[in-house]
Amino acid sequence: MADIIVGIILILLIGGAVAYIVKEKKKGTKCIGCPAGGSCPHSGKCGQKH
Numbered sequence: 001m002a003d004i005i006v007g008i009i010l011i012l013l014i015g016g017a018v019a020y021i022v023k024e025k026k027k028g029t030k031c032i033g034c035p036a037g038g039s040c041p042h043s044g045k046c047g048q049k050h
Contacts, residue, residue, distance in 0.1 A: 024032045 021032060
């Protein structure tokens with residue numbers, strides 16, 4: 001029973017993360033984890049110093 005509950009929680013967490021990524025990509029955010037988000041002057045070159 002505990003395995004089923006843990007499995008459901010994992011599926012919900014992964015599904016929520018995927019839904020968030022899809023939503024942000026539809027908004028045009030290039031670097032989802034970047035604090036500058038869609039207004040990054042380096043557009044598409046994530047991980048570089050701003």
